[in-house]
Amino acid sequence: MVELSKWLKAPLPTEKFPPKKAQGCRAGSQSSVVAGYSFFKDGHTLRSDWSSPEFWISSIRKEDSGYYWCEALTASHSVSKQRHQSYIQVQTENQRIPVSGVFLETQPQGDQAVEGKMLVLVCSVAEGTGDTTFSWHRGDTRESLGQKIQRSQRAELEIPVIRESHAGGYYCTADNGYGLIQSEVVNVSVRIPVSHPVLTISTSGAQAFTGDVVELLCEDKRASPPILYRFYHENVTLGSTSVPFGGGASFNLSLTTGHSGNYACEADNGLGAHATGRTSPMSPSCHYAKLRLVRPFHGFSSPSGNRS
Structure with a gap:
């Protein structure tokens, strides 16, 4: 035994x-x-x-x-x-559960980020207990943007002022001691508000005469489309043109004797409030130009039939 x-x-x-x-x-x-x-x-x-x-x-x-x-x-x-x-x-009271279901979302959504505004990257997990290390990264360079350790299933990273250079892919990771889990990549596109549209007036010659057709061209080169351009003469609306794919818009005007004076254009792509030229001459979304109209000189006929 x-x-x-x-x-x-x-x-x-x-x-x-x-x-x-x-x-x-x-x-x-x-x-x-x-x-x-x-x-x-x-x-x-x-x-x-x-x-x-x-x-x-x-x-x-x-x-x-x-x-x-x-x-x-x-x-x-x-x-x-x-x-x-x-x-x-x-023991099950303080049971440690590995993180799973790591998910990244943006506020606002990735296709609605606006230059100059805040972008919030929210990293969350479907499951996971205890202290969790959250990290945020650029998708193209894998650059680390920040890290937080929290006893929660959700953490946020703020980019206070987003720029055009912030466009691209982002992802986050979470780890509570059982291994690092990565989210899918979320793409962020940065929309550009209108800022300083430029108005140019094209005439056929050095001076504009009644009967001439002039072209009013308004353009904001940085603004994200679609853009609605409005044209004004002495704060009276002449017309508007929508540009779905970016660039400028033109408006043709056949001149009469009442068309002398100040002209303005306004650009609006819906990203924030923009005052029109009729209420704020200094509005950054408007640009002004002045057109001086010259009447044609017909002269007179001399007895010999020559124009002097």
Whole structure:
């Protein structure tokens, strides 16, 4: 008969263990004639005729809670058994869950970011407990934009003033100690508000005469389309033109004697409020030009029929 000093070395019944950690029990003997070991839980065999006195549960779960014991088999196949049992309880109150479902969103949405405004990158996880390290990166250069450690499933990174150079892909990562998980790449396009449209008046000659057709051209080269251009004469609307793909817009005007005076144009692509020229002559969305109309000189006929 084998004399065992301690059949099962296992955690005390009062101890609790978090899930996902490897746990084991060890059978010890003062004799060298033990041929094999068997391990049991709640009446079920975990391992029989095991050569090692140790048996490990590589990833312990809540359902692994229960009573454990083991047996030793001597070389003569006589079993020495100790009916001492140890209870192992897997702790679930503060259960650590690995992060999963990492997701990046932007506020506003990626296709609605406006130059000069704030862009917020929100990184969230569907699951995950404990302290989580959130990181944000550029998709093209993998440049790190920032990092936060929070005991939550959501974290935000603010870009206070977004520029045209901020356009591109972004992603975030989350890690609470079980491995880093990356989100999908989110593309951000930066829309440019109208700023300083330029109005030019094209005439056929050095001076404009009644009956001439002049072209009013209004253009804001940086503004994102679609752009609506409006044309004014002395704060009276002449007409408007929409440009769906960017660039400038023109308005043709056949001159009459009442067309002398100040002209203005306004550009509006819906990104913020813009005053019109009829209410604010200094509006940055308007540009003014002055047209001086010259009446044609018909002269008179001399008795000889020559014009002087």
